[in-house]
Amino acid sequence: MTTTAQHRPTSALLITDVRLRDGSQVDVSIADGRIAAIGAGLPREPGVTLEDGAGALLLPGFVEGHTHLDKTNWGMRWYRNEVGPKLTDRIENERRWRAGSGHDAGAQSLALARAFLQAGTTRLRTHVDIDTDAGLRHLEGVLATRDTLRDVLDMQIVAFPQSGLLGRAGTDALLDCALSAGADVLGALDPALIDGDPVASLDVTFGLAERHHKPIDIHLHEPGEIGAFTLGLLLDRVAALGMQGQVVVSHAFCLGALPERERDALLERLADLRVALLTTAPSSTLVPPLKTCLEKGVTLFGGNDGIRDTWTPYGSPDMLERAMLIAMRYGLRRDDDLALAFDCVSSTAARACGFTDYGLHAGARADLVLVDADTLAHALVARPPRKLVVANGQTVARHGAAPESLN
Incomplete structure (x- = not known):
């Protein structure tokens, strides 16, 4: 798409x-x-x-394959980060801060999107929080940014349940509305560790995607065997519903921790079902192996994740910097290997996201x-x-x- x-x-x-x-x-x-x-x-x-x-x-x-324009504090005064270490700490802290500060997703997404353009990014996929507290407010702001820059920036919007799908009643209905309102892709988050029921979570996610004929981009932070179990369930659904080439698994940290035999079996299924992987190449977390993915025929591309928000002080709208960080994370030094890192933020990212005429x-x-x-x-x-x-x-x-x- x-x-x-x-x-x-x-x-x-x-x-x-x-x-x-x-x-x-x-x-x-x-x-x-x-x-x-x-x-x-x-x-x-x-x-x-x-x-x-x-x-x-x-x-x-350049192509930004995974960011969160709606969350950014780009151009604002410095945010003092004192959040706890758990994923749920960051989720709850962000919700409180955005509600209390009056953070404007429209103005902030426009500021960061313009910075991406100035640095050479012309295609971009952004995840936008769909939340039972905020409703569709963040989405409406980013939709306005997309409309403002429609002549120059090709933007895909992912309707993303940052607090999970099952834990807050009404989230599925809001996602349904978001897809009808103009979101291009359906997001999801950690069906086992956040939603607590990977079967039910994936059933709802794939049901929504099928109803709206939309692709899926799921955040999968789950480690090791838990992540492998969830990934297996997801791949079963891709095969059963004929959604080959319509699913991205973002982060997929489990693939950096599994024994080689189990990892390679999953990589072969990913390649066969044309399920792409997105990495932000974090320095302190295990990541899917780039060259092994390429050898197995798995599409692996890159993105920033959040930029200057309540989650992280890091990130930049310069995709050459992100390509360099990908190269550093994977120990790439030869000129031809550095070209692989650039592909992650150019041709490979365009193909994975479905940006045409690139x-x-x-x-x-x-x-x-x-x-x-x-x-x-x-x-x-x-x-x-x-x-x-x-x-x-x-x-x-x-x-x-x-x-x-x-x-």
């Missing part, structure tokens, strides 16, 4: 003298929000705006990033300012700053 930005008519653009990842020098022709051609020495047509790339490295627009080829949506870097590996490590960001054929950032029209 995909959400597609509305195509506002744009003037034709020719970007000259840029380098592809293989080092070849090319020009890029853009018309009506699409890449018309990529090649050396493209003709300079009358009336076409010229942009001198000056030898910069050309990259596709990439650097004729006919793709014109989402481009120019950086002054020798190679892709250099760009990940140095993370230079974005020289130019084009989204849906429109210039949305130059030298790290947005034009007045986006402010």
Whole structure:
């Protein structure tokens, strides 16, 4: 599935003298929000705006595969984090703080989404809390942000029960309303450890998804054997309902802790059912093995998770930074291995989320990033300012700053 930005008519653009990842020098022709051609020495047509790339490295627009725009404190005063160590501590603390402070999901999601654009992200999947206290208020704010930026940012919204599905009566009805109101994907959270009944939890989740014909993206923090049990139940339902290619398992920490034989059996099922994995590559938690996933044919992509919220002071809307952190977490040092980390926030993430018309080829949506870097590996490590960001054929950032029209 995909959400597609509305195509506002744009003037034709020719970007000259840029380098592809293989080092070849090319020009890029853009018309009506699409890449018309990529090649050396493209003709300079009358009336076409010229942009001198000056030898910069050309990259596709980045893809954020997992964030929480509605929660962020981006641009606000520093939040003093004194939350307890348990997942439930963070959930309850966040609910209290958002209710008491009047946190505005609309204004905050817009601020962070614009920061993502300026840093080169043109496709984004965000989870949004659906809560029996807040109702659909957070969703309404993020829907407004999506509408404001619809011409340049392709955004998918996940209706996410941050407190679980079964513990607070009425959550399933709110999720039902959220999917009808414009959410693209159904979220879920730890069916065993949060909901306490993985069978019932997954039954409700898959029932809602089937009713609305929506894909699923489930947070699975559950460790070891508990997580493996839940993952097995989930895969059974994917097979039974024919939902191959429509489910993402975010985090999947259990796959980093299981014995190799049990882990590999699950990876083979994931590959066979085309269930993708999302990792934020946390430094202190076991994660699914990147290269083993690739060898088994499992799609593994990347995202930030929360950014500057009550859960964490960390995170950044710069997906080159996230790619570098993924590379560091997996011990990637060779230039070709660093390219795997970049794929996690570009082509692989686009495929996993269902963002169509992605990439650097004729006919793709014109989402481009120019950086002054020798190679892709250099760009990940140095993370230079974005020289130019084009989204849906429109210039949305130059030298790290947005034009007045986006402010």
